[in-house]
Amino acid sequence: MRPQRLVVVGGVAGGMSAAAKAKRQNPALEVTVFERNAYISYGACGLPYATSGVVPNLQRLIARTPAAMRARGVDVRVRHEVTEVDGERRCVKGRNLETGEAFCAPYDALVLATGALPVCPQVPGRALPGVHVMRRLEDAAALREAIAAGATRAVVVGGGYIGLEMVEALVTAGLDVRVLERQAGLLLPFGPKPAELALEEVTARAEVVLAAELLGFEGRGRLERVVTSAGTFPADVALVAVGVRPNNALARALGLRLGPAEAVLTDAQLRTDRDGVFAVGDLTAAHHRVTGRPAWIPLGDTANRQGRVAGTVIGGGDARFRGIVGTAITKVFERAFATTGLTLAEAQRHGLSARETQITTTDHASYYPGHRPLHVTLVWEEGTGRLLGGQLVGYGDAVKRIDVLAALLFRQGTLQDLADLDFAYAPPFSNVWDPLAVAANAALG
Known part of the structure; x- marks a missing residue:
């Protein structure tokens, strides 16, 4: 039976993606979002740049407002803290942090998107x-x-x-x-x-x-x-900034099954082991497509994708979250750093027979002005040549090549697959042999 009432606990990436998609999938669905903070949807990854003044106004980070979501038929209640989930009666309880007034909201489907807490x-x-x-x-x-x-x-x-x-x-x-x-x-x-x-x-x-x-x-x-x-x-x-941990108090009180870092375990449709309860975002562990095991790697893009899948399913559609490979990118002053899959040390900790190949080349043709060094690390499985991971260090957009490695990891690609790719080439953008192909050929010998 399709749910008639959806309650989402927590906004931002996962929660709001689930709420918005569920409402689009089933316009008749009654959707309520409770968020304890004042903002429901913003670019959290932009916070350092707003702090520095590179992004001059914090308001520029806001993606959705409560008023905009209400106009789409989603009832958003900010400064409302959910303190209890009654799984038997299927309702959430809490209080309005502005007035102190208690509330109780029934649900047919519940999405926990409580995120992570800074340590x-x-x-x-x-x-x-x-x-x-x-x-x-x-x-x-x-x-x-x-x-x-x-x-x-x-x-x-x-x-x-x-x-x-x-x-x-x-x-x-x-x-x-x-x-x-x-x-x-x-x-x-x-x-x-x-x-x-x-x-x-x-x-x-x-x-x-x-x-x-x-x-x-x-x-x-x-x-x-x-x-x-x-x-x-x-x-x-x-x-x-020593890390975060899953904000799992409600999940623990419900007795949900937990995995790595005490993050919530779900199936591919983001269902927990409690009927009618879904979990998305930094609260959850996800299937890692390289190791084949659950992993807790809290990232905003994962939360958005999970929210979309959960919202589709709750709204009556069919969708699956197919997992992660742990892709991340960051800028530290002039250099950019990117990683996907496993490092050599991680692969070895997982019991894999792993090897590593490193090269340093230039991000585009050495005779074209402005070329800069690009360091490539490939981690691969001995015997099969299966890619296990990779890391890039360079300047600017050159390290977005990490997405090529992420795509191959997602499909269990090999060194030979990487070497065989039809890379784009022009002197302002690359060498005639793309750095990833150079690294793959070096590993192949």
């Missing part, structure tokens, strides 16, 4: 004014206000790609920046060569302190110092 180490002083995270539009607004109020010294805790994007943002905004990382390198999930080049890129513009354990934040009334195992550093603002 903040449980250290002294973490609640001091001046200690920030970067997850919501409000977080970027708060950091912009601190900069406008005269902050000049910043400490970024965490050397992953969000942390490094924020290092660039704060340097661009004119602050003196120090980045602290507890491990021995920056951008380590992208592999050794990207990590080496990321460290080179950042140390040219900010101080980097590696193998530093965060011990606490200090200050009289607001942040003044960041205390670590490597010393104490002055700071007007600190940005904690």
Whole structure:
């Protein structure tokens, strides 16, 4: 029986995609979205650039407003927090954060899109004014206000790609920046060569302190110092970017089956193991097409695709989410870094007989003005030649070649498939042998 009432808990990418698609699929469906924050749909990946001022107005990041969604027949209620799901009676309960009024909303189908929460180490002083995270539009607004109020010294805790994007943002905004990382390198999930080049890129513009354990934040009334195992550093603002975790409180209370990182497990239609309950976005683990196992890799484009599938199914259509290969891209000052599939270390941890090939070439013909270096890493399975992953480091759009590798990984392509591709060529864009083909041929021998 097709549902008549859909409740979505959480907006932004996954939740709003599910709500909008379900309503388009079945215009008679009653759709209600509850979002505890003030904004329902915005470009979260643009937050560092809005913080720096490269995007001058935070409002430019907003993709959909509650009024626009209501005009499409979707009832959006912001500043409404769902605190309980009654799976037996099929209703959600919560409160209006503006008025304190309680609410109870029945559903036939429920989409959990509660996303992820930033991890903040449980250290002294973490609640001091001046200690920030970067997850919501409000977080970027708060950091912009601190900069406008005269902050000049910043400490970024965490050397992953969000942390490094924020290092660039704060340097661009004119602050003196120090980045602290507890491990021995920056951008380590992208592999050794990207990590080496990321460290080179950042140390040219900010101080980097590696193998530093965060011990606490200090200050009289607001942040003044960041205390670590490597010393104490002055700071007007600190940005904690040490990772996120699934916001799974409602899922756990419902007894939903959990997987890696305690993310919710679903089938290909985003159904959970509870009848009528779907889950999408950063809350969920997804089928990894390289390893064949569930993986938790929270990314906005995954959330959007999952939301569209769930909305199609709830609206009466047929759709499948076919999985991920873990493709990501980031800009760190002048260089761009991209990864897909597995690094060599990850492949070996999964028990695969993996090998790695690395080349450095130019992003277009060396005789054409403006060519710059492009580093390519291919990870592949010994014996079969199956591609397992790849990483690119270069400048500008040259690293978008990662999408070629992602497409081949999605179809379980091989080194020979990559070498055989009919790449576009003109001197301003590539060499006569595309860098990916050069790497594939080097691996083939």
